[in-house]
Amino acid sequence: MPSSRRTATAPPLVALAALALLFGGAAVAGAPQAAARTAPAPAPDGTGSDRAAPSCWAIKQAHPGSADGVYWLQTPKLVAPQQFYCDMTTDGGGWVLIGRGREGWTFHYPGQRTPGNVRNTPSGTAAFAPAALGGDTVNALLNGTRVDALPDGVRLRRAADASGTAWQEMRWKFKDRGDWSWTFDANPPHPLASVVVDGRTYSGGNTRDWNDNSGSRRVFTYEWKNHGWQKGFSYGAGQSGASTSSTSHLWQDGSEGSPIPFTQVFIRPKITNVSYDAVPDPGTRASTVVPLVSNQTTPLPWGVTGVMGTGTGEEFLEVQALEVLGDTIYVGGRFKYVQQGATGVKKDQPYLAAFDVRSGEWRSSFLPRLDGQVWDIQALGDKIVVAGEFTSVNGEAGTVGMAALDPATGRVVPGWRTTFTRASNLTVKVKALDVQGGWLYAGGAFNHVSGGNPLSSKVWAVMAARVRVSDGRPDETWTPRFDLPVVDVDASEKGDRVYFGGYFEKVGDKPANSFAVITTSAPATLVPGLADWKPSTPTADRDYRQSVLEYGDGVWMGGSQHDFQLYDRDDLTRVTGHIMKKGGDIQASVVKDGIVYGSCHCPEFVYNGAASYENPTGWSNAHQIVWIGAWDARTGEYLPNFAPSIRSRLGDGPWAMTTDTNGCLWFGGDMNRGSWNSATGSYQWLGGFGRLCSGDATAPSAPSGLRLAGTTGGNKLAWSAASDDSGQVGYEVFRNDRVIATTTGTSYTDTTASGAVKYWVRAVDDAGNRSASTAALPVAASASTVTLLSKGATWKWRYDGTDPGASWTSPSFDDSSWSAGPGELGYGDGDEATLLPAGATPRHVTAYFRTTLKVADPAAHKDLLIDLVRDDGAVVYVNGAEVGRVNLPGGAITPGTTALTGYSTNAEERTPVRLTVPASVLVAGANTIAVEMHQYDRWSADLSFAMTVAATAAN
Template sequence: MAIVATPPAPAQAAVARDGTSSDKAGLSCWAIKQDFPTSTDGVYWLQTPKLIAPQQFYCDMTTDGGGWVLLGRGREGWTFYYPGQRTPGVIRNSPSGTGAFAPAALPGDTVDALLGGTRVDALQDGVRLRRAANNTGTSWQEVRWRFANRDAWSWTFDANPRHGLSSVTVNGVNYGAGNTRDWSFQNGPLRIFTYEWNNHGWKKGFSYGSTMAGASTSATSYLWQNTTEGHPIPFTQVWIRPRITSATYDAIPETGTAATTVPPVVSNATTPLSWGVTGVVGGGVGEENLEVQSLGILGNTIYVGGKFSHVQKGPNPAPADKVNQQYLAAFDLATGEWRSGFLPQLDGQVWDIQALDDKVVIAGEFTNVNGEPNTAGMAALDPATGAVVPGWRTTFTRAGGLPVKVKALDRQGDWIYIGGGFNHVSGGNPLSSPVWAVAAARVRVSDGRPDANWTPHFDANVIELDASSQGDRVYFGGRFSNVNGQPANSFAVISTATPAALVPGLGNWLPSTAAQARDYRQTVREVGDKVWMGGAEHDFQVYTRDNLTRVAGHITRQGGDLQASEEINGIIYGACHCPEFVFNDASSWDNTTGWSNAHQILWIGAWDAQTGKYLPNFAPSIDSRRGDGPWELLKDDNGCLWFGGDMNRGSWDSGSGGYQWLGGFGRLCGTDSTAPTTPGNFRLTGTSGGNQLAWNAANDSSGAPDYEILRDDRVIARTGGTSWTDSDPLGTHKYWVRAIDDAGNRSASSPVLKVQATANLMQNGASWKWVYDGVDLGTAWTGTSFDDSGWASGPGELGYGDGDEATTLPEGTTPRHWTAYFRTTLNVADPAQYEELLIDLIRDDGAVVYINGVEVGRTNLPAGPIAHNTPALVGYSSNADERTPVRFTVPASALVAGNNTIAVEMHQNNQWSVDLSFAMNINATLP
């Protein structure tokens, strides 16, 4: 009797990517609609290689052939923030209706991922706006924006200069070119302006013109107006239709994926500070009349300098919590509490602070500190009391009766480098003779004595400097035109070697304006092999250190100059009075063209310090009293970014229901950029209902992470537990698992877990020839030529004593026979289509398995030759032991094409055993 193996199905069938589940995510709404034409409007799973993991989105599968993905929707109050607005779940679950009036928009990174590498200006259908055309939402206007030149996504439709449009189509009629800020064919239904407007209560949206009828102040009107101004803002949906139908996913190595982390950008949210500084001594407005101009950190104290008049606790202090303390104060670095014992007395503002090992050096416009002599413009203070440190002196003078302004300090080794407005410097103990040093000098860290051999001469004030960490040079920025009689337009690089000469071989930097009096430099920072500089007009640029070759540049508008910078973990932050837009890769403020994209910048921007790429997800929630913004940035050892200026508002505090109060300065602390640990013991626990996968939990500093399951070349699911079942495995697969935290940091994955598709060649109920008569058959009975025609036959399970046998063998009387013999024939057309045989044997007690006369496995029997009376090693006493199959994995090459003889001898442990069991199931793995 022969068993014929059924030819196997393909090892891996194609996935039906209809978007109905995460493992069936489509490349785009368009791809789903093309492959499954009956798809209706609704929520679908989408995934591109750039999206990494499948996510759910709302798809319009009806309009103009369908295939549109919803990016955002809402009425008035759009922020146009690149990080998005509200949550993706709000967008897909409430795509329309009055419940969708509060604007929500996908993060820009998500939109770029949905584009899958397609440029925005290459979208065949442009960007689609669906605007309500009446106040009941029963009539709609269809707009198509086609961009003239835009590589990646940006939400700043209100940017000025404007995002250019090559065409604007309304309800199928092309009205020619335009822009996203304000397009108007006529001032009614054929107008779209996106910028905030005072008559709208400073709310943004996709506004109509003044002649558009039907506007209402009603909360349920699809055409909203603030009062009676007209220009209604309609409920609007924003869609794109990337026509992506194919993509290549990188193959995952069997060792797994490496850990990945998000850019280590500080948080967009401020951490609360109870105290601050307020008021401006003598009043006045403008850049030299700000609460905070400088910050310094020593130990667990932050020192704040500027032109403030008071220290103050909270926005509405009790009388005892508002103290007259001018120009300089100290606060606890962790809690923000005012250190009331630090009480220096100055008569002018502080421009810079340099913390030394056991003292705090300050620089500014003061003529003395605590009435001490020789402290004009600079002094070293006791960090606890503010007393002038004995024996440490530096003092400055300036010709023509002009006030001394020492504006910049930076330590390098044994020297403090100094810049500002002065002509002579004396210092040390005893006090040295005056050294002629015009606008720049260096003094010893040990006692403040100036170096008489290092005396560069600038023809105008230095505003900022940065002493290279490599020790060979110092960068200067300011309003000067010459250094040491040589041309140096607002920026100079001077050797630290005497006699303070310009470093040769450097190129010229590129001013952003032709107005020479308006191209001064206010900030400079060396980071690795790059040099960042910024100032007027409104530019922030990066150059190579070795020869000053321009790498990238950025222009801020409508806003102001770059005025401070700081680097943390490879990210450089630039501060400015610029709460609107930054135009990346632009070089000219006079004529801001040729930019690659425009994004929001909110007082502080973040850039990759080496590539110069702008990081638009950093958009801190802070505000400024007069609009002058932060004039100082400083990092602490905890990775927090401190900022100071005329800052008066921090982030929203949900607990109090209001914005945090800032007294001149604030801090933004680091976000989570550490990957979780790798999940351990990734394993297959079963195949009932699919491939059952499990793993040991990973650890993460932010709490319990989620897990991404990867199959073959992509992520197919995300779960919060430590197990998951691939309910539709569709054949042979490779799996990995990795942890992901809320910030988007991913652990390294597990090594591969291979789960192969199988074809069943034999089931437990297969028919066998058998003999159980106590006769020693020797060894020939296992071969292909043995004549078993006289044997009995029957289906499995075969045996006696348990009551579940399909074929009962004669158990006889005790002592019983030692061995039962079984044979069958398995017909396999082509063994090469299989990799391995998975032989699952039910046995009681011991057994040897042969294929075509060759032993391929034994269980519960000793090594060496097996005789007909060799007892099994163990007698199984529990039903579970007897019913649990033993698996043998055998190369499929053990089979031949055609008939194969499978032979099994089953041995009892003793001749008084009450039962005997035998059955066999054979699966074959597919390549």
């Protein structure tokens, strides 16, 4: 066994079945930079990972006798080979199954259940629970083919009777669709160029609801009350034979006569030839997945509940503000209580509370008392500043609309005061804060501000102001004047400007349609040279802005009429935009790890590239959005793999978001349910707010020591393990520029190699992050070999701590006094044929071994293939000349020289390392093989030595 002083490596990844999901849809890791090479002939048949084909169609064309079943497929975009179910019979065959099920489809881009469910249970009652491949995997199967360019469209195979003995064949030919999307139920819908039903072609149509005025020739995919709000590929009215039976291929919730049939979804990309980028000899670079936060919420023990006052809409939600300072998250809004769990204890703590950012426990020492709603919170080093529509905090004067609080107790900070007033006895509402340099910027509904210690005189600041971070005193020289309230403020990190969004139409006497960019230099003026932004609707009273966010060279803004748009910072030209329907006003946004998250009352669809709300046009694709969406912060690309499992109490969604230093995204509003908790068998309870924490976006370490461990039965590869923070890692094995296998172990035997080849290996974790690969391992074409020395050959050995002298490797050396025994030799592992005396620690460093190899005609051989089992380092000599060393330093070797590293697993110790030595070192007759084995340290618990020698035939 390995030495007790060595560190154990991480356990291997779960079985290969789990890796099928891991490798699907991940980004190409370390994309090689050299020229492309064409995949070799003969055409692969898909019967093994090393024989993966580019499509089911390619298999059927090259091997017409292929039957329905599971095959290995691979494209350059799929990266590693995966198994899929292929229909090799219908209409010439070559169809790949991408989803199947009865009622309960989610149509989520990340897919449903697992790829194993799809391929291994393609039909029958066990397949009724829907399963679908992720959109990334479907796009990888397309390998760049547009969805609207599929010659045969998307195929729906629907059960036509309850017993599943009759079927309907339908083909959807898409219109204007590039990448894949599962949102067949989108509204507005995905347009179709044509629909084919049992061979009859109809022009036009859409994926949401199509029919030819016949119930059996209708398909609608949206959820419906009479279906218990279940989605599927429903027939129209008038169909018989359906029920809720677990064995019926036609399901209906009642007696509506519009059943959801068991349906299979296929595509048929007719890809027969692909090319893979050449892998450079140094190997591939590491790559990581997009660093999205998880779709699953992390449980929280406490929340906030109840709403102060009566009313509806955004004014009457539990949470409107979130802010993190140190190890505490501060939650503000209109809530009445803090509550422990769904049914636990409630404590009166209206409007503002604090919780431990790691454990989620309520901080009962933070007990401020406010008399009105909190709209925003800003951390300022040793204090937090809260803003809202309160008139008093802890009963202290000078705290109308804003107060600085001790972050531990909630007491008002002495000497820091800012107070607001508003004309005509209207309620002061300070709705947004942001800090830049020494100034705290504020926006809302107010007319005057005073502050500092003592309080300054009132400064005329209409709807916006800035006050000193040090004491809250307002800047009398910087006073932009908006005609209507401000809703959001974002102070540029570049220091030159501040962005404002809201309901206003003017700044001073200048027009500003609900969005303004103001200089930070006094006096406050509009930044010149910026274009007018474009609302999503021409109706002027419906284009207010609720969220503004600068990131890099871009500006994100969103608000009414469901838009979220990206603009160029320099001139405010539009880069791209997105429209959410149904519902969808953007309410908050935040950037984390280069991804902008935007929240909205939007549990349905987002139309990417669209700019108009009422009837989105020009959109590139429609995906699902679930209260929060994710976009690449620089390019504006929507990231559909983010689809969090959360629910909103009233349908208003999150109105506040922030991040913490633990990698979590916090969101708050009227949120009442999180993700499914398999441990409890229930959904997580959310009290107004929740958190989604980062997934793994760190590459594993690279494997090392790729070597040829033997050639019996194929090229036997072995390597040293990689490590990963997750503790789980698998490996991808390259042969000649493409991945031919995935494995959880540290060895692989390639049984189908032909001619000279090269190998690389890289590690992959269960999130899809890929390590840098090993350097290339060239392997020459196999040649006929003859065994010259077996593993069980007899060796003379010496292990007593003495130096045998300089001539011990010479054929003439007298070893008659040495002990003798067959291989394997050593101690500590229990697999030794000859047991060496281990002795007490500290043990001897070096063991010495000699044997004789008789060769009649050395010229008959080209190379010696020496497979050496070593623990830990070794030097090999033939007839007194060194022919190779392993895991030992260069230069002179002495009896006290220790190995460079210690092997940490039995697999590493027992996997042979190959030395290829020219057969010219041999002489006719007796040849002396000598080996010295060196330990890594004197406390090692084991020592292992064995050797086989084979020879290849001379040309």
